[in-house]
Amino acid sequence: MKIYIVENYDELSKKAAEIIAKEIKIKNNIVLGLATGSTPEGMYAELVKMYDKGEIDFSNTCTFNLDEYYGLEDDHEQSYHYFMNKHLLKKINIDKDNTNIPSGCTDEVEKFCKEYDEKIEAEGGIDLQLLGIGVNGHIGFNEPGNHFVGETHIVDLTEDTLDANARFFETPDEVPKKAITMGMKSILNSKKVLLIASG
Numbered sequence: 001m002k003i004y005i006v007e008n009y010d011e012l013s014k015k016a017a018e019i020i021a022k023e024i025k026i027k028n029n030i031v032l033g034l035a036t037g038s039t040p041e042g043m044y045a046e047l048v049k050m051y052d053k054g055e056i057d058f059s060n061t062c063t064f065n066l067d068e069y070y071g072l073e074d075d076h077e078q079s080y081h082y083f084m085n086k087h088l089l090k091k092i093n094i095d096k097d098n099t100n101i102p103s104g105c106t107d108e109v110e111k112f113c114k115e116y117d118e119k120i121e122a123e124g125g126i127d128l129q130l131l132g133i134g135v136n137g138h139i140g141f142n143e144p145g146n147h148f149v150g151e152t153h154i155v156d157l158t159e160d161t162l163d164a165n166a167r168f169f170e171t172p173d174e175v176p177k178k179a180i181t182m183g184m185k186s187i188l189n190s191k192k193v194l195l196i197a198s199g
Contacts, residue, residue: 150185
């Protein structure tokens, strides 16, 4: 394990982007696990800058996002599909077919979750998984508790998480109460993990 302590959020964003860029250069067809939330926003901005300068190429990159609110359409401004497109995916040369984000509107949740894990496995697993950490310690939307579910699954969000995310919605009642999240087994099967925390 390597621990980097940096001066501020800007330095964190640059360091995280440098680590990811290095891994992309080592393995052109890398499989990245991606996270959303306020912490990685600056890192995504740094990756876009590197791409604009011609320093990295995403054309063979494959991505799998950790999670998505259940009940939100892809184009909802608070969906993680919208977040990823806004901050990264629409600003780089990645093949849309190589980007994977859990569906917040699937009617067949169990089937979707099983197929999501199978797709990760078919790609050879995740080479580098980016993680943030929630105010209550959640990873993805795996909430603290007595046990973790290993595979991708639907989860009831805790009051702590609902309260923390309420600032992104017009009213607390609009915050989705459930999410689909990659499970801890899927996350920990990643070849490398990069966890970023600020504050």
